[in-house]
Amino acid sequence: MKILVIADIHANIVAFKAVLSDVKDYDLILHAGDIVDYNPWPGEAIDLVKELGVKTVIGNHDRDSATGAPVGYNPYAEISCLWTHRRLTRKEKLYLLRLPETLTYDFNGVKVFMCHGSPNFPVDEYIFPPPTTPERYLKELVMKAGADVLILGHTHVPFIYKVDGKYVLNPGGVGQPRDGDPRASYVMMEVDGGEVRFEHRRVRYDVEKVADEILKVGLPEMLARRLYFGF
Template sequence: MKILIVSDSHGRNNYLSKVLDKVGDVDMFLHLGDLEGTEDFIEAFVDCRVEMIAGNNDYFTEIPREKLIQIGKYTIFMTHGHLYSVYFGTEQLKEAARMRGADIVMYGHTHMPSIDQSDDVIAINPGSISKPRQPGRQPSFILMEIDKNGEAHFTINYV
């Protein structure tokens, strides 16, 4: 199973088609907030199951701010991250995930990609697909792949 994870598109979806061309078919598409009104476009554009949450710049939407989903054996807590002080680390975020029984927490907000597998909760941030802030400022996304044994593998990718 192949899952495409993006965040912080800020209404600019020009890289989305490039990403989909690069990765090919995906089984699921996750957006971690700051869509800025493009949720209908994304739903129509992507041909798979779509899960989205709202970010701090998503003012007039009915998309939930947080969500728990199941992918294989993993419970995933999706949040934009701005409510958990993610600029100062992931401890508060991971604790919120633990309280919800999640194995993985996925967040955005910082516009910098990260995969933190340092303890019992994995923290994933795909960075920004439109306004990157990491050195080199290359738009980024994460691919999550579930292997034949049901184990999750994550890779940071660049447009």
């Protein structure tokens, strides 16, 4: 079984479509939250996620864009969140708010747990690879999840880390990478006979097209500029 693992589309349908074109062959798409915000196509991103049958959890920007309550955001993110809130239809807001905080799967004996933040705080906690997040805490999270593979989003920083024979992975950001590489980031996960393999991939997309649209709709210039540098 070939599983496309993504996170943080953030209303960047240009990047999302580039990922889909790059992969071509997959059986399922898992998305670790944040369909909307930061970029200019929130409704279109939701439509594409639904059309493709993407299995997704709720992210903090999904929740806060739907409620219009960006608590603790930096000024640029607050402007973007409120803009997205105004742009979303009532139906789209309800769709986002009804997304689950966690999803679990069993793929031929490989147990998968997915959330945006962490099993302790499913929507809001930031988890990075060690040493930023201590390995002992990753062990705690894997144990709490009861999974062979723990899939997270939120940080936009990709990593695949093995701990006690289990895996913690973040596929990185599709719509707004933050690891110094502007290319859209994703992971291919293949499950075969109870064994699991991962491949982290990057794909270029038309950043200029997205940046121009960000400015056209009146979102902060900083949100356009950062896409060129992947920060």
